[in-house]
Amino acid sequence: xxxxxxxxxxxxxxxxxxxxxxxxxxxxxxxxxxxxxxxxxxxxxxxxxxxxxxxxxxxxxxxxxxxxxxxxxxxxxxxxxxxxxxxxxxxxxxxxxxxxxxxxxxxxxxxxxxxxxxxxxxxxxxxxxxxxxxxxxxxxxxxxxxxxxxxxxxxxxxxxxxxxxxxxxxxxxxxxxxxxxxxxxxxxxxxxxxxxxxxxxxxxxxxxxxxxxxxxxxxxxxxxxxxxxxxxxxxxxxxxxxxxxxxxxxxxxxxxxxxxxxxxxxxxxxxxxxxxxxxxxxxxxxxxxxxxxxxxxxxxxxxxxxx
Numbered sequence: 098x099x100x101x102x103x104x105x106x107x108x109x110x111x112x113x114x115x116x117x118x119x120x121x122x123x124x125x126x127x128x129x130x131x132x133x134x135x136x137x138x139x140x141x142x143x144x145x146x147x148x149x150x151x152x153x154x155x156x157x158x159x160x161x162x163x164x165x166x167x168x169x170x171x172x173x174x175x176x177x178x179x180x181x182x183x184x185x186x187x188x189x190x191x192x193x194x195x196x197x198x199x200x201x202x203x204x205x206x207x208x209x210x211x212x213x214x215x216x217x218x219x220x221x222x223x224x225x226x227x228x229x230x231x232x233x234x235x236x237x238x239x240x241x242x243x244x245x246x247x248x249x250x251x252x253x254x255x256x257x258x259x260x261x262x263x264x265x266x267x268x269x270x271x272x273x274x275x276x277x278x279x280x281x282x283x284x285x286x287x288x289x290x291x292x293x294x295x296x297x298x299x300x301x302x303x304x305x306x307x308x309x310x311x312x313x314x315x316x317x318x319x320x321x322x323x324x325x326x327x328x329x330x331x332x333x334x335x336x337x338x339x340x341x342x343x344x345x346x347x348x349x350x351x352x353x354x355x356x357x358x359x360x361x362x363x364x365x366x367x368x369x370x371x372x373x374x375x376x377x378x379x380x381x382x383x384x385x386x387x388x389x390x391x392x393x394x395x396x397x398x399x400x401x402x403x404x
Contacts, residue, residue: 154380161373168369180370187359187375195348196355197378202265203340203351204333207272211329212322214273215280220310222281223288224296234285240278249342256343263346271339276329283328287321288314323393330386352379 160168161183163176187193222234252271253262261267291314299309315322337353344350350358359375 154384157373157380158377161370161377163370165367165370168373183370183374184378186368187371187378191355191359191362191371191375193352193355193359193375193378196350196352199265199349200334200352203268203272204330206266206269207276207333208326208329210269210273211276211280212326215277215325216284216315216318216322217310218277219281219284220288220314223285224293234281237278237281241282245275245338249338253342263344263349265349268340268344268351271343272333272336275336275339276333280325280329283325284318284321287318291317320393323390327386327390331383334383 159176160172162179162181164180167174167176222230256262256267256271259267261270295313295317296309299313304313335353337357340351340354344354356375356379360372
């Protein structure tokens with residue numbers, strides 16, 4: 098008598114033909130092994146990359162607490178004791194305190210101005226259709242591709258004619274203009290991911306455009322503002338070319354100019370410990386800012402992809 102029941106599959110013996118069921122049973126195991134190999138390789142590369150990045154930072158911090166003789170005699174050994182006088186010498190004798198104050202004023206003012214102007218421009222370009230919208234947007238994108246070196250000579254004469262050469266506020270305005278294209282490009286894409294129904298509900302309730310932007314849309318764009326703010330902070334904090342051309346007053350030098358001056362002066366004196374102390378001082382604010390806002394940066398970068 099015939100039956101429609103399918104007999105249970107048995108493992109193929111040696112020399113017996115392999116059935117489709119056997120292939121299907123072995124496929125997940127093979128895919129799992131390939132996935133494990135890929136994970137091991139990717140994690141190994143990440144560990145190697147982290148080692149290459151973290152090791153120089155740790156070595157610089159360790160060296161900043163050594164004396165000059167220990168730096169050359171035992172460069173990889175731990176310091177025999179913590180020489181905090183290296184930091185004090187770099188802070189006072191090398192004028193790092195003045196450089197820090199000037200840098201905080203310039204970067205703080207330019208960062209606030211960049212985020213304020215960039216967010217308003219990006220919101221208008223992302224939410225309103227008007228003649229010339231795309232043209233203005235592409236102008237900002239074109240500003241990202243314009244090499245700043247080509248503008249140094251005319252920029253110098255423009256700033257000089259406006260009476261802003263060797264001034265803190267003149268450097269702030271230049272930093273804002275330099276950072277606006279990327280800020281507008283980044284925030285325009287971010288504002289487009291925000292739900293339009295929230296703004297429409299605010300308009301129905303009688304809110305004005307400015308109130309809707311500052312009280313509703315801007316708080317919703319907080320992850321994007323923090324992300325682009327971190328990028329601008331890193332770029333403006335490490336900026337060297339613009340202040341070198343536009344800020345030649347020794348009393349108004351920013352941190353990057355001060356580090357170059359410190360490297361030249363301390364190098365001739367042989368004060369390498371003070372030089373490393375100044376270098377670590379310049380790195381700490383950048384590392385602290387990224388560590389504090391790391392989660393917000395990731396949220397801002399992935400907000401558009403997760404929508």
